[in-house]
Amino acid sequence: xxxxxxxRLRRFRSVGVGVDLVExxxxxxxxxxxxxxxxxxxxxxxxxxxxxxxxxxxxxxxxLAARFAAxxxxxxxxxxxxxxxxxxxxxxxxxxxGELSLxxxxxAKEVARSRGLRxxxxxxxxxxxYAAAVVVxxx
Amino acid sequence: MKDERIRRVxxxxxxxxxxxxxxxNDANLYSAGMTSHASVNxxxxxxxxxxxxxxxxxxxxxxxxxxxxxxxxxxxLGID
Numbered sequence: 635x636x637x638x639x640x641x642r643l644r645r646f647r648s649v650g651v652g653v654d655l656v657e658x659x660x661x662x663x664x665x666x667x668x669x670x671x672x673x674x675x676x677x678x679x680x681x682x683x684x685x686x687x688x689x690x691x692x693x694x695x696x697x698l699a700a701r702f703a704a705x706x707x708x709x710x711x712x713x714x715x716x717x718x719x720x721x722x723x724x725x726x727x728x729x730x731x732g733e734l735s736l737x738x739x740x741x742a743k744e745v746a747r748s749r750g751l752r753x754x755x756x757x758x759x760x761x762x763x764y765a766a767a768v769v770v771x772x773x
Numbered sequence: 774m775k776d777e778r779i780r781r782v783x784x785x786x787x788x789x790x791x792x793x794x795x796x797x798n799d800a801n802l803y804s805a806g807m808t809s810h811a812s813v814n815x816x817x818x819x820x821x822x823x824x825x826x827x828x829x830x831x832x833x834x835x836x837x838x839x840x841x842x843x844x845x846x847x848x849x850l851g852i853d
């Protein structure tokens with residue numbers, strides 16, 4: 635009984651929360667710059683880029699901004715050690731039904747494990763001017 | 774000289790609420806108000822300014838958290 639309680643308390647303690655807000659105009663400006671290709675390659679995985687393409691073949695800055703916010707929110711949930719992770723260490727994955735989830739690479743998983751975090755939930759929202767993301771990480 | 778070029782890039786792309794010239798070299802740029810997205814713009818502008826390409830291991834927030842850190846990252850790429 636006592637052991638179960640301690641285990642539950644430990645699990646409760648291992649919680650990380652992160653939130654981030656990104657200006658869509660900042661992403662649009664990066665896409666309009668002469669370094670757009672490099673920007674896209676550095677920050678977003680091929681899957682993320684594919685998910686943010688419009689029917690006309692352009693990139694939707696609001697959807698990209700939401701993914702940028704999700705990566706940043708994940709790092710905030712992971713704490714200081716995430717400062718040494720690169721942008722591809724966290725990937726936002728979209729299911730065929732449209733649900734978003736996070737895929738962490740081995741380095742990000744290692745940081746998460748060091749904090750006792752294994753499960754991640756993400757929620758994003760975007761309007762014409764801002765995109766936001768919240769990430770909750772638990773044991 | 775390198776520090777001054779870094780400051781110029783920060784001034785143009787860092788979207789800092791205070792002039793980059795007023796920042797000590799070891800000041801944390803994120804604490805000073807630089808957003809993560811602005812740090813990406815800074816990184817891209819630095820690549821152009823110094824004609825380098827940052828490798829994956831330097832594409833982290835910690836590599837751009839201060840003028841000293843940026844200078845150190847550039848040093849590893851052979852920029853003195």
